[in-house]
Amino acid sequence: MSRIVVDPVTRIEGHLRIEAQLDGGKLTDAWSSGTMFRGIEMILQGRDPREAWIWTQRICGVCTTVHSIASVRAVEDALGIEVPDNARIVRNLIAGSQMVQDHVIHFYHLHALDWVDVASALKADPAKTSQIAQSISDCSKSSTTYFRDVQRRVKAVVDSGQLSLFASGYWGHPAYNLPPELNLLAVAHYLEALEWQKDFIRMHAILGGKNPHPQSFLVGGMSTAMDPNEPAAVINPERIEVLRDLARSARRFVSDYYIPDVLAVAPYYKDWFSRGEGLGNFLSYGDYSSGDQRDPGTFLFPRGVVLGRDLTRVHPVDPAKITESVAHSWYEYAGGDAQPKHPSAGETNPKYTGPKPPFDHLDVDAKYSWLKAPRYDGQPMEVGPLARMVVGYAAGRKEIRDAVDGALKALNAPPSVLFSTLGRLAARALEAQIMANQLEGWVDQLAFNLEHGNTAIFNAARWDPGSWPASASGFGLHEAPRGSLGHWIEIDHKAIRNYQAVVPTTWNAGPRDAQGVRGAYEASLLNTPVADPNRPLEILRTVHSFDPCLACAVHMVDARGREYTIPRIS
Amino acid sequence: MLAPGTEMKDALERRGITRRQLVKFCSAMLGTLALPDRFLPQAMAAVAKARKPVLVWLEFQDCAGCSESMLRSSHPNVGEAVLDLLSWEYHETIMAGAGQAATRTLDRVVKEEKGKYLVVVEGSIPTAEGGIHCTIGGRAAIDIAREVCSNAAATIAVGACAFDGGLVAAKPNPTGAVGVHEALPGIKVINMAGCPHNPANTAAVLVHYLTFNDLPAVDQYSRPLFAYGRIIHDQCERRAHFDAGRFVTEWGDEGHRKGWCLYKMGCKGPEATFNCPIVQWNDHTSWPIRAGHGCIGCASPRFWDHMSPFYERLPSVPGFGVEMTATKLGLGLVGAALVGVTGHGLASTLRPAAPPAPPPDSVRKEN
Numbered sequence: 001m002s003r004i005v006v007d008p009v010t011r012i013e014g015h016l017r018i019e020a021q022l023d024g025g026k027l028t029d030a031w032s033s034g035t036m037f038r039g040i041e042m043i044l045q046g047r048d049p050r051e052a053w054i055w056t057q058r059i060c061g062v063c064t065t066v067h068s069i070a071s072v073r074a075v076e077d078a079l080g081i082e083v084p085d086n087a088r089i090v091r092n093l094i095a096g097s098q099m100v101q102d103h104v105i106h107f108y109h110l111h112a113l114d115w116v117d118v119a120s121a122l123k124a125d126p127a128k129t130s131q132i133a134q135s136i137s138d139c140s141k142s143s144t145t146y147f148r149d150v151q152r153r154v155k156a157v158v159d160s161g162q163l164s165l166f167a168s169g170y171w172g173h174p175a176y177n178l179p180p181e182l183n184l185l186a187v188a189h190y191l192e193a194l195e196w197q198k199d200f201i202r203m204h205a206i207l208g209g210k211n212p213h214p215q216s217f218l219v220g221g222m223s224t225a226m227d228p229n230e231p232a233a234v235i236n237p238e239r240i241e242v243l244r245d246l247a248r249s250a251r252r253f254v255s256d257y258y259i260p261d262v263l264a265v266a267p268y269y270k271d272w273f274s275r276g277e278g279l280g281n282f283l284s285y286g287d288y289s290s291g292d293q294r295d296p297g298t299f300l301f302p303r304g305v306v307l308g309r310d311l312t313r314v315h316p317v318d319p320a321k322i323t324e325s326v327a328h329s330w331y332e333y334a335g336g337d338a339q340p341k342h343p344s345a346g347e348t349n350p351k352y353t354g355p356k357p358p359f360d361h362l363d364v365d366a367k368y369s370w371l372k373a374p375r376y377d378g379q380p381m382e383v384g385p386l387a388r389m390v391v392g393y394a395a396g397r398k399e400i401r402d403a404v405d406g407a408l409k410a411l412n413a414p415p416s417v418l419f420s421t422l423g424r425l426a427a428r429a430l431e432a433q434i435m436a437n438q439l440e441g442w443v444d445q446l447a448f449n450l451e452h453g454n455t456a457i458f459n460a461a462r463w464d465p466g467s468w469p470a471s472a473s474g475f476g477l478h479e480a481p482r483g484s485l486g487h488w489i490e491i492d493h494k495a496i497r498n499y500q501a502v503v504p505t506t507w508n509a510g511p512r513d514a515q516g517v518r519g520a521y522e523a524s525l526l527n528t529p530v531a532d533p534n535r536p537l538e539i540l541r542t543v544h545s546f547d548p549c550l551a552c553a554v555h556m557v558d559a560r561g562r563e564y565t566i567p568r569i570s
Numbered sequence: 571m572l573a574p575g576t577e578m579k580d581a582l583e584r585r586g587i588t589r590r591q592l593v594k595f596c597s598a599m600l601g602t603l604a605l606p607d608r609f610l611p612q613a614m615a616a617v618a619k620a621r622k623p624v625l626v627w628l629e630f631q632d633c634a635g636c637s638e639s640m641l642r643s644s645h646p647n648v649g650e651a652v653l654d655l656l657s658w659e660y661h662e663t664i665m666a667g668a669g670q671a672a673t674r675t676l677d678r679v680v681k682e683e684k685g686k687y688l689v690v691v692e693g694s695i696p697t698a699e700g701g702i703h704c705t706i707g708g709r710a711a712i713d714i715a716r717e718v719c720s721n722a723a724a725t726i727a728v729g730a731c732a733f734d735g736g737l738v739a740a741k742p743n744p745t746g747a748v749g750v751h752e753a754l755p756g757i758k759v760i761n762m763a764g765c766p767h768n769p770a771n772t773a774a775v776l777v778h779y780l781t782f783n784d785l786p787a788v789d790q791y792s793r794p795l796f797a798y799g800r801i802i803h804d805q806c807e808r809r810a811h812f813d814a815g816r817f818v819t820e821w822g823d824e825g826h827r828k829g830w831c832l833y834k835m836g837c838k839g840p841e842a843t844f845n846c847p848i849v850q851w852n853d854h855t856s857w858p859i860r861a862g863h864g865c866i867g868c869a870s871p872r873f874w875d876h877m878s879p880f881y882e883r884l885p886s887v888p889g890f891g892v893e894m895t896a897t898k899l900g901l902g903l904v905g906a907a908l909v910g911v912t913g914h915g916l917a918s919t920l921r922p923a924a925p926p927a928p929p930p931d932s933v934r935k936e937n
Binding site: 005006007008009010011012013014015017035036037038039040042043047048050051054055058059060061062064105109110113118160162163164165166167168169170194197198199201202204205206207208209210211212213214215216218220221222223224225226227230231232233234350352354355356357358359360370455456457458460463534535536540551 | 620621622624629630631632633634635636637638639641642643644656657658659661662663664665666667668669670671672673674675696699700701702703704705706707708709710713736737738740741742743744745747765766820821822826827828829850851852853855856857858859860861862863866874878879880881
């Protein structure tokens with residue numbers, strides 16, 4: 001029996017440490033630890049709620065925008081502000097393009113190297129790679145010459161002895177199964193995706209001035225002024241055309257590269273359709289409204305809870321059932337750590353009790369993470385693309401059913417394979433496709449409104465803090481690329497009194513709760529075989545399949561620990 | 571211009587790039603640095619060197635936004651940067667290896683490339699309670715930073731957090747976060763302030779370093795003058811509206827639709843320096859003011875505390891109205907900026923823990 005430590009877990013956002021117990025070639029236990037804390041919530045106190053989104057946006061630069069959206073929604077909920085339809089569409093476009101881009105980057109640049117052996121690509125026959133490429137996709141970049149050039153470029157890097165980011169990979173690891181030709185294909189598409197993502201995200205530059213951290217949100221709407229006849233308007237007919245081109249480029253990239261590549265790689269790793277299952281409980285707040293954001297019935301991705309892998313039943317979501325435990329987190333509750341608390345009753349006092357650095361191991365029997373342990377109705381939940389696809393599938397949503405059934409048919413597999421490491425990877429790709437197909441529709445709606453004289457982008461009724469009540473509280477929910485996100489705000493005399501966020505990666509990467517029940521990462525690693533403890537590629541595969549984002553996950557802090565009322569339920 | 575000599579030809583073939591690509595890239599970099607074309611042969615020769623300089627990228631209390639910003643870089647694109655320009659050997663967000671394989675790589679660079687490699691630091695460094703708020707591989711961020719930066723040729727601090735602690739160091743700074751400069755006094759560091767850093771500027775600094783074996787000229791905050799030497803207001807595409815007295819007074823109003831000046835909506839352009847309006851973002855597509863929102867002064871020292879509240883109008887900026895000449899206006903603005911900085915320093919010391927938000931259209935009182 002031995003202890004494996006992976007720290008830093010790389011190709012993620014943030015600082016994650018995994019400790020795992022290896023016994024007889026399999027993992028028998030695992031502990032997930034977030035090792036960085038900033039305390040952004042303390043910093044927010046006393047500031048103008050209208051600018052909270054600018055601050056919370058910096059919770060994360062990878063899923064940039066998601067904390068802006070949750071934040072403006074929370075303030076709008078507290079102050080009773082409805083945003084114009086155009087603002088809803090622009091927010092959908094910003095968040096939707098974020099989701100597609102984020103999923104593509106995750107697959108090609110963060111996750112692919114767990115499945116693709118770059119060194120093996122040198123042994124490929126470019127002509128055969130070309131044949132494979134042409135058989136799986138209509139993509140025009142598929143000639144023998146193209147793949148030979150990529151191979152030559154990789155060879156030049158290898159021959160130089162300076163392997164750059166690839167120097168430390170586990171090349172030649174026995175768990176790599178792809179033939180050299182597919183490895184070459186994937187390396188070529190790694191580079192193509194790097195190019196595409198930076199071009200595509202100009203969507204955010206147009207609608208937000210820049211990416212990361214676009215700067216166009218407002219409590220009450222967006223700053224993207226619209227005018228059909230004005231060259232200086234942020235949204236005008238010319239910009240609409242650029243947005244439409246970009247939306248189409250997303251659809252093309254996902255259908256020409258992302259989906260075919262996932263379907264081509266998956267059959268070589270069939271074992272991973274039954275590994276990395278984890279909790280089997282899935283939560284989705286739902287999002288991307290086609291009408292009224294307060295009506296979950298209008299959502300592209302529906303709201304719901306699926307328990308115990310039971311696809312026949314979708315339970316409703318009640319935000320009052322969300323709690324967080326600190327029994328194994330570096331915080332303390334005044335009334336003792338045994339009782340979990342609702343985020344609106346958020347009491348959080350950071351108290352590090354871990355080993356003094358430098359250290360070799362955490363004391364996993366005590367507290368071992370800067371992440372709290374969120375629970376829904378007392379149970380741990382998985383959130384993210386798989387949760388959204390599972391909830392949507394169980395709810396019978398046509399786009400989601402069609403996408404999932406199509407992929408299952410292509411892979412000749414039953415729905416049960418969804419509950420796995422590869423299931424997560426496939427769900428993310430299918431979700432990217434559904435979203436990429438949706439983007440142009442939103443551009444069309446915006447164009448229609450522009451053409452018909454509807455240029456309202458901002459509701460000014462509550463911009464002046466003089467119009468606010470003495471105190472107010474609210475919350476904003478969002479489905480971010482990595483899963484369900486909620487912000488809770490309390491406003492007192494025009495300033496932020498308390499701010500709380502429960503974040504996707506906190507759900508997934510959180511530690512055990514007071515009952516010792518494991519979080520999603522921890523549960524998913526059980527029974528995973530590890531061929532070489534010094535090169536734990538298998539741990540990376542499953543942890544990466546969740547797309548960790550640790551900067552988001554470390555809970556924000558209410559230093560004073562007041563009791564608040566349970567938020568209204570929409 | 572450089573003749574395509576055999577040596578250069580070989581070097582390019584080894585890299586799998588064309589001479590045309592190299593000329594284009596180096597020209598773009600010299601343009602950003604405001605350097606003349608005569609340096610082009612030197613820049614090209616430096617960039618095409620057979621053995622690439624090693625770069626390591628450290629992340630501490632960060633949001634990875636500066637890493638992401640680098641991934642959005644067009645000149646060079648990240649493929650060029652990683653494969654052609656530098657040997658980018660450690661960067662947790664995108665490197666192949668994890669755990670010990672990663673930390674061993676970093677150890678090897680520090681030992682074998684001592685005094686020769688470049689370090690980029692992203693994120694602030696926590697100093698409270700012995701640095702327990704950020705550990706990597708069981709080591710405190712401050713210890714890693716000290717070892718890696720003190721053995722490097724130079725350190726490039728990217729983003730507001732690595733510059734001066736950024737958002738993490740905003741009041742009440744719960745983790746004792748500081749920037750690289752403050753965490754490691756005496757280390758040679760250049761600050762690429764901004765939230766995030768602009769990758770075009772950081773790439774230009776890298777090319778400058780490769781070409782001249784030195785960092786470009788800097789201001790009193792160790793920010794390169796080519797990027798942080800000019801006031802945003804003076805470079806703003808909406809400046810003519812300011813001079814003519816045409817202002818946005820409500821989001822979505824006629825002035826907003828017509829791209830008028832955002833000063834009255836809290837824009838910090840008149841107090842902030844950065845070349846943001848010129849280099850812009852995401853392949854020169856846009857920048858925040860073009861997206862209809864005021865500047866938040868993200869490249870300025872301690873901007874989170876000093877530039878907020880972000881929707882509050884700056885104290886009266888001299889030079890209103892058409893009667894002012896450009897020269898007078900310029901002089902007035904420099905004065906205003908200096909007053910602003912001093913005033914802010916005081917204001918921030920006196921800032922109460924929970925100030926009530928002022929009415930939206932009030933003029934901020936400087937203490």
